[in-house]
Amino acid sequence: MMSGKGLFGVFGTGIALLVLIIGLFVFVEKVPEGRVAVVYSPSGGAKEVLNPGWHVIGLFEKTQQYPTRITILKNKVTVTTKDGKSISMPASYEMKVDRSKVLEIFKELGSQNVEQIQEGYLYQRLFRASRSVVSEYSVLDIYGTKTTEASAKITEKVAEESKDLGFIITNVVLGTPELDKETEKAIDERVKSAQELELKKQQLENEKLEAEKKKVVAQGEAEKKLIAAEAEKKANELLSKSITPEILKMEEMKARQKHGWVEIQGGTPLVDAKDK
Numbered sequence: 001m002m003s004g005k006g007l008f009g010v011f012g013t014g015i016a017l018l019v020l021i022i023g024l025f026v027f028v029e030k031v032p033e034g035r036v037a038v039v040y041s042p043s044g045g046a047k048e049v050l051n052p053g054w055h056v057i058g059l060f061e062k063t064q065q066y067p068t069r070i071t072i073l074k075n076k077v078t079v080t081t082k083d084g085k086s087i088s089m090p091a092s093y094e095m096k097v098d099r100s101k102v103l104e105i106f107k108e109l110g111s112q113n114v115e116q117i118q119e120g121y122l123y124q125r126l127f128r129a130s131r132s133v134v135s136e137y138s139v140l141d142i143y144g145t146k147t148t149e150a151s152a153k154i155t156e157k158v159a160e161e162s163k164d165l166g167f168i169i170t171n172v173v174l175g176t177p178e179l180d181k182e183t184e185k186a187i188d189e190r191v192k193s194a195q196e197l198e199l200k201k202q203q204l205e206n207e208k209l210e211a212e213k214k215k216v217v218a219q220g221e222a223e224k225k226l227i228a229a230e231a232e233k234k235a236n237e238l239l240s241k242s243i244t245p246e247i248l249k250m251e252e253m254k255a256r257q258k259h260g261w262v263e264i265q266g267g268t269p270l271v272d273a274k275d276k
Contacts, residue, residue, distance in 0.1 A: 029055050034069035036099055038106045046106045049099070064111050066097045070170075073118050077130045085139040085183060090175035091126060093158065101166025108165055122158075122167065129157035130174075139183060147174050 029050065031037045037050040041061045050063065057063065073095050078088040095118075097105060109121060133153045137146050155172040162169050 027056055027059065029057050029063050031055065031063075031065065034067060035065045036068055036097075036102055037063040037065045038102055039063050040106065040111065046103050049102050062111070064106060064113065066102055066105065067114065068096055068099050070094045070096050071114070073122070075118070075123055075126060077127050079127075079131045079134040081134055081137060081139040081142060083138045085179075087134075087139060087142065087177040087179060089142075089177040091130065091154075091172060092175070093126065093155070093172040094170045095122065096168050098163075098166040098168060105166045121165075122162065122169075125158050125161045125169075126154070126172070129154045129161070129172075132157065139177070139179070142174070143177055143179070150174060 029037065029039075031050050031052045031054075033052045035052065037055075039047045039050060039055075039057055039061050040063070041047065041058065043060075047061065071094070072092060074090065074092045076088060076090050078086065080086050109117060112120070133150050134142060137150055141147075142150060151172050151174045154174070155170065158172060159169045
């Protein structure tokens with residue numbers, strides 16, 4: 001049997017291991033890659049910023065982590081368009097923190113985690129920027145082709161309002177608005193009308209192009225005929241200039257040799273034809 005002293009030793013070893021394990025969980029903090037952590041105590045406030053890795057912290061100290069790599073956050077905003085329609089739409093954006101300003105963020109917002117900051121501080125800036133920008137567009141614009149443009153403007157506003165405290169906001173993306181059936185029907189009709197109008201414009205453009213093509217072809221044919229006429233005229237002029245009295249006399253002699261002499265007596269031509 002194990003003596004009392006041996007039993008006490010085993011029990012003491014077990015206690016020591018338990019204390020060590022508890023100490024590791026209580027006094028050691030792991031900061032994942034892509035994050036930093038602010039060490040703070042309830043009485044003394046923020047103490048230091050920890051980089052990724054394992055760190056030993058004090059008995060009564062706690063940590064709050066912040067992302068230094070891009071984190072995609074999602075939310076929803078309800079705003080009013082230029083034509084007075086109240087719409088709700090999903091909005092996502094990319095966020096990370098400036099490590100050099102992490103202590104300022106903690107001093108300003110306290111021990112809030114990222115989710116709390118998203119729902120509070122960041123949401124307010126997203127909402128204000130979205131309300132300001134969307135009020136410049138109609139519901140059809142936001143539902144259609146102007147969404148990307150509006151998203152870019154919201155990104156610029158949110159980033160500008162958040163950068164001083166240390167939040168880096170990029171790439172705000174507005175999703176498809178949630179519309180009531182009446183508004184959705186009205187938009188569908190307007191989209192259909194716009195498509196029909198675009199089709200008519202395209203048809204008119206095609207007709208215009210066809211007319212221009214025919215005009216170019218006609219002009220080409222006219223110029224071709226003009227060039228041919230000018231060439232014929234010049235040829236005739238050259239021929240006329242080249243016919244001299246000597247040439248005419250020679251051609252007459254050739255004709256007489258071939259066909260005989262032609263004389264006029266009393267208005268009646270007499271031909272002294274050569275024997276063939």
